[in-house]
Amino acid sequence: MAKLLTKSKFKMALECPTKLWYYDRPDEYANILDDDSFLKALAEGGAQVEALARCYFPDGISIESSSTTEALNKTQLLIQRDSITVFEASFQYQNYFLRADILQKRPGHIKIIEVKAKSISKKDESKMGTKKWQPYIADIAFQKWVLQQLYPSFTISSYLMLVDKDAICPTDGLNQKFLVQKDSNSKAIVTLTSPVTEEDLSIKILREVNVDHHIELFWQEKNDEEQTVKDQFHNFSKIYFSEQKFPPKAKSECGDCQFNTKESDKFLSGFKECWRESLGYKETDFNDTTILDLWDCRNKPKYFQQGLIKLKDINETEFKINESDKSGISRTERQWLQIEKVKTQDNSVWIDKESLKAEMDSWRYPLHFIDFETAMLPIPFNKGSHPYQGIAFQFSHHTLNENGQVAHVGQYLNTEPGVDPSIEFVRYLKKELENDDGTIFRYSNHENTYLNSILERLEQMIEPPNDKEDLCFFIRSITKSPSDSKVKWEGPRCMVDILELVKRFYYDPLTNGSNSIKQVFPAILNRSDFLQEKYSQPIYGAVNGIQSHNFINQCWIVKENNRIKDPYHLLPPINKDISDEDAQLLFDSEDLKEGGAATIAYAKLQFTNMSHSEREELRNALLRYCELDTLAMVMIVEAWQDMLQT
Structure with a gap:
């Protein structure tokens, strides 16, 4: 039977027509977005x-x-x-x-x-x-x-x-x-x-x-070869219906390709096949770091046009570096650092000890580490709510004292069907953080964004809670105003973003350019003798050990092939039907990517039929993962403290 070209295949072909060849052969080529x-x-x-x-x-x-x-x-x-x-x-x-x-x-x-x-x-x-x-x-x-x-x-x-x-x-x-x-x-x-x-x-x-007008304009849009979308459509249709493979072309979009997978005994990698055919790559070429791996690179197409695909081939003359106007390194200096370490095969950590120490000297103990899990639902819970109003349903809270004592001191999780817990969430967070003036840490802007969203909601409520003013004052005290806000503020206890500290003061080639906590944490664990020594014993969640709500006698240092296993891989996936890494790849929206597996788990708890035991299992998985997120932040800071002393 002849293959049919559907609307989903049409969209895929606009991204890259070669994908159709791999998509139609699921028994041969691995597809990250399958099933x-x-x-x-x-x-x-x-x-x-x-x-x-x-x-x-x-x-x-x-x-x-x-x-x-x-x-x-x-x-x-x-x-x-x-x-x-x-x-x-x-x-x-x-x-x-x-x-x-x-x-x-x-x-x-x-x-x-x-x-x-x-x-x-x-x-x-x-x-x-x-x-x-x-x-x-x-x-x-x-x-x-x-x-x-x-x-x-x-x-x-x-x-x-x-x-x-x-x-x-x-x-x-x-x-x-x-x-x-x-x-x-x-x-x-x-x-x-x-x-x-x-x-x-x-x-x-x-x-x-x-959208009739937008459709007319859409068909007339041109690609780099000056072909209109209508011409591209007829061209790839002809090749597709003749059961031929569209000639592959290496381009910046290859980094997000669902066929960019590792080859296995069972499946081929469409990405590798494309690059072998279009660039003449041999197997050893795939070991080299490419422009696809360069952190926050905004002009990848330019490098592809110039044939500068491997980082080791890029010279300083082709790279514009702007110096930072504050302590630490700028975005482009960090990019060049990544390139330079590839060129010189230098696998060592770079750390700006002086600037990081100055930053750390301004912190007040006890240090507080918080992480939120959130959701955005198109159909709201409550009358008077807007679609896609952010919902905060979980947090984890660790502390680190001046004497080095770590504790998981608090957590919150509300997945009750039909309940938007965001206001109660802030109430509980306030109780956790109001007992001292210690520095509060987050990783990325996510927590700031959601607290501002809840603040806006509180201010617009027709029937606000009795403690509205207290909650608003608390939120403003630990956040800064969104970039598009008419009213500007930065709270006296504004959360410190560890991600920003990583970007300015710390680079580890083991992260391959990624600043995600899911990459930085395993990398720093492999670098830090201090962390390896401290957490190699089952002290986490032990009596007279480190206080934990969800772990008992947990050992975080497990070696595999001479490397320390990623602690996230020591836990079963949150959702049995998809790995936590693949969960992020499902989504186009950055908000949903941020939540990934937790977003899926929350939607299951809200909108599917589940037994009591299944609900408890999923809730416990969420609690463990969120606790590990804040523990990861603690360990990054502990490792830095140790590095500054050596």
């Missing part, structure tokens, strides 16, 4: 959003089918009516196939609606022509093109139905009405736990946006 549609739909809220969208069309008929042929036949029967609304209508023109989320047919007119769990506000509409929106426009553009070929005498209008960030949810408990389950094809299906009422729909939190 994850259920988890992605669950965590992003796509399944619930689509179910809510259908509620806006009570006369809609859903096509249920077990095969493409059956879906096409059922669609053809229904579409003969003059006026009809169909969910999951299927159409095929030649070997182009589409399944439309919502299709309305009226005499001489067809309206297609693609439903996306993507947020939009009034100010975003002007940005819909930007690159960020291209995958969404491409999706509906493909559908419109197929329908135009099949129904040339009809006018066809195209809409994206998006989550309206400006809307206010009219009722309590709306998101709990959509129970998500996995069908026999591992797809997410939604069952209503109770009817969606007129009041639930009295304010629409999903909004239709006409």
Whole structure:
């Protein structure tokens, strides 16, 4: 049977047409994004959003089918009516196939609606022509093109139905009405736990946006070779239908390719195959660090055009370095440091001891380390809430005293279905931190962002809690204002970002340019004799050892192949059905990437049927991981303290 070109394959081919070859051969090539549609739909809220969208069309008929042929036949029967609304209508023109989320047919007119769990506000509409929106426009553009070929005498209008960030949810408990389950094809299906009422729909939190104009512009966009999208489409379609492989081209996007995997006995790496064919790489070439690994590199296409792909081939003359205007190194100085260490094969740690010591001398004990787990749900919990309002549902809290004593002193986790715990979360955090004026640490801007989001919500509440002023004062005291805020502040006890300290004062080649705590922590553990000595004994969670809420007699130093095993790998994955690393790869949104496995776990606890024992197991996994996150921050600081003494 001839292969069909679908809207998802069309979008994939726009990223890189060679991907189609690998995608159609799942038995040969490993694909990082395989078999994850259920988890992605669950965590992003796509399944619930689509179910809510259908509620806006009570006369809609859903096509249920077990095969493409059956879906096409059922669609053809229904579409003969003059006026009809169909969910999951299927159409095929030649070997182009589409399944439309919502299709309305009226005499001489067809309206297609693609439903996306993507947020939009009034100010975003002007940005819909930007690159960020291209995958969404491409999706509906493909559908419109197929329908135009099949129904040339009809006018066809195209809409994206998006989550309206400006809307206010009219009722309590709306998101709990959509129970998500996995069908026999591992797809997410939604069952209503109770009817969606007129009041639930009295304010629409999903909004239709006409994109016909954006589609016209989209087809005319040009690539580096000056080919329009329409020309590219016809070109790769021709090659695809002739069952040939599109000639590969190495480019900056290869870094995010889902076929950029390690080869194994079972599977080939599409990425390696592309680079062998396009660059003439031998197996040894793949051991060299490339421009794809250079931290925060914003002009990768330029290096690819110049053929400067391996870091060792880049010279200082081709690299513009701007000095830092504060202590430590600048972004470009750090990039050059990474390149220089590759060029000289220097695997040693770089640390700006003087600047780091000056920073550390300003800290007040006891030191507090906090980490949040959060979620952003398209359909809100409560009446009066906005879609995608940030929800903070978990924190972990470690302390480090001046005498070196470490303790896991507190934690919070609320995953009760239908409850937004964000205000209570801040209350508990305040209790944890208000007993002294010790310096507070976070890793990345995430905690600052969410506290500011909760602050804004508190200030806008029509019926605020009695302790609103206390909570607002507390949040302002430990945060700084967002960059786009009209009112500027920096609290007297503003959290210190360890990520910023890493960027300015510390570089370890073992991280391969990444500053993620998931890379920095295992690397520093392998470097620090102090940490290895201290944590090689089962003192963590032991009587008279280090206080812990979730571990008993835990030993964190486990050797494997002469290296210390990543402590995160000592724990079973949070979700049994996906590794924690792969969980991050599922998402396009940075907010969801940040949460990764915890975001998926929270969505499961909120929107799926689980037994009490399954819930407890998942809650315990969340507690262990969040505790390890703050312990990792403690260990990084302990290692630095030791390094400054040697």
